[in-house]
Amino acid sequence: MNIRALISAVFRKEVLAMDAYKVANAQGFIKLDAMENPYNWPEEIKNQWLEHFKEVQLNRYPDPEAIKLVKTLRELNHLPEQFEILLGNGSDEIIQLLLMALPEGSTVLAPAPGFVMYKQISDCLGLNYIGVPVLAEGFDLDLPAMLEAIQEHQPLLLFLAYPNNPTSNLFSLDAMHAIIKAAPGIVVVDEAYGPFANTSFIDQLNQYDNLLIMRTVSKLGLAGLRLGYLMGLTAIIEQLNKIRLPYNINCLTQITADFALANSELFNRQTKIICEQRTYVFNELNKINGIVAYPSAANFILFRVPSNKATDIFLSIKSQGVLIKNMTTQGGLLTDCLRVTIGKPDENLAFLNALRTSLAELSV
Ligand SMILES: Cc1ncc(COP(=O)(O)O)c(C=O)c1O
Incomplete structure (x- = not known):
């Protein structure tokens, strides 16, 4: 059977033309690419949660x-x-x-x-x-x-x-x-x-x-x-x-x-810490020469880097173990932009240090 002919006969042209939504492999990285909350649950809450599972009829x-x-x-x-x-x-x-x-x-x-x-x-x-x-x-x-x-x-x-x-x-x-x-x-x-x-x-x-x-x-x-x-x-x-x-x-x-x-008070406390860290990361980003961070009402920050350097900076940050999101590939208003999710305080510091190192390495 000619598999190519089969595929183009079976699937709609819109499906054939699509690219799959790719999710980066984050194994081993400080993960600041997907707007997740960085905090897991305290042990006692986890234990209470597991108790509920005993009743589940799978x-x-x-x-x-x-x-x-x-x-x-x-x-x-x-x-x-x-x-x-x-x-x-x-x-x-x-x-x-x-x-x-x-x-x-x-x-x-x-x-x-x-x-x-x-x-x-x-x-x-x-x-x-x-x-x-x-x-x-x-x-x-x-x-x-x-x-x-x-x-x-x-x-x-x-x-x-x-x-x-x-x-x-x-x-x-x-x-x-x-x-x-x-x-x-x-x-x-x-x-x-x-x-x-x-x-x-x-x-x-x-x-x-x-x-x-x-x-x-x-x-x-x-x-x-x-x-x-x-x-x-x-x-x-x-x-x-x-x-x-x-x-x-x-x-x-x-x-x-x-x-x-x-x-939900647990999430409210975590949200409050994330918002405080957002202010910290925003201020620190804007202190770095050549970086413009945009004000955020979410749990991530979009920032602009010097012209034509976004992908190099993204890769350099990644090589230092921190995964953020490269937005410049989407073009338009996002050209020269990167996006970082707010993590725990130590993760945010690691990101800021990796960014500073990347700029020095690339002589930007
Ligand atoms: C604006 C917006 N809406 C919806 C979603 C999807 O969220 P969910 O995890 O509930 O599918 C996202 C995820 O990034 C988002 O940014």
């Missing part, structure tokens, strides 16, 4: 509606009665569900640069993805350009990450509201980094029928669980629930998330 399918976990999330987010929650295997899966539900060839719109999965999944499904550049100065929304693109392309789905990844800023509120009002379809405010920004659009659900809020436990400290959730009007969530796979949240995730969220 021979049974999990609760398809994850009723207990949904109740916990509802309380945690003070979600009013008339709204419903959809759970996903990470918010990645929710993005996929939303996009899968759209009519063929629909337009999806988001500010650029934005979270790569919006485009990756849209491309895979043959949707028309439009990225509208943010302002070069400060990375805020370019409101006139956004409104014009909405008018012209009539997107059925619009993503606004609040704070945005990879630029880490909160878009201005006026612009967010103007966009939600102007959108002809659904607007998803993606609050993956909400815990570090201390602000949310949940209170606005009452104001806009077309608004959905997406959150995740990943950045909070539970990335290994794969749990994201979407909140909005029951009538909309019901439609999405039809295409959700029945057991998408496994029983270990359900029980762990429920247990962990009951211990």
Whole structure:
């Protein structure tokens, strides 16, 4: 059998044209590339957690509606009665569900640069993805350009990450509201980094029928669980629930998330330390000659390095055992940019030292 002919006959052209989403091998590195919380749980909490596992019935399918976990999330987010929650295997899966539900060839719109999965999944499904550049100065929304693109392309789905990844800023509120009002379809405010920004659009659900809020436990400290959730009007969530796979949240995730969220003061303490370290790393970066760090409302910092040096600096930092993210390869506003996740204090020091060493080595 001619395997090439088979593959091109079987798979859609969009799939054939795609590159897989690559995750760097972080084995042995100080890992500051993926916006994870660097803190694990104290021993006594871990032991309490393991006690809960004794009750798990691995021979049974999990609760398809994850009723207990949904109740916990509802309380945690003070979600009013008339709204419903959809759970996903990470918010990645929710993005996929939303996009899968759209009519063929629909337009999806988001500010650029934005979270790569919006485009990756849209491309895979043959949707028309439009990225509208943010302002070069400060990375805020370019409101006139956004409104014009909405008018012209009539997107059925619009993503606004609040704070945005990879630029880490909160878009201005006026612009967010103007966009939600102007959108002809659904607007998803993606609050993956909400815990570090201390602000949310949940209170606005009452104001806009077309608004959905997406959150995740990943950045909070539970990335290994794969749990994201979407909140909005029951009538909309019901439609999405039809295409959700029945057991998408496994029983270990359900029980762990429920247990962990009951211990949310632990995450609040960790978040506070991460935010303090964010200020420290930001100030230290801006003291280094040739480096410009951008203000962050998330748990990572985007910074600009001298022209055409980003990849060399990234590799030099890596050779010193610290893994961050090279953003210059994405081009546009991210040219000459690197992104570092805030880690533990000693990890942040190791990163800053590695950066200083790399600049000296490269004579930048
Ligand atoms: C803006 C944004 N949304 C969603 C996600 C996906 O998060 P999850 O781990 O819940 O799939 C990320 C992950 O980096 C992100 O940056």
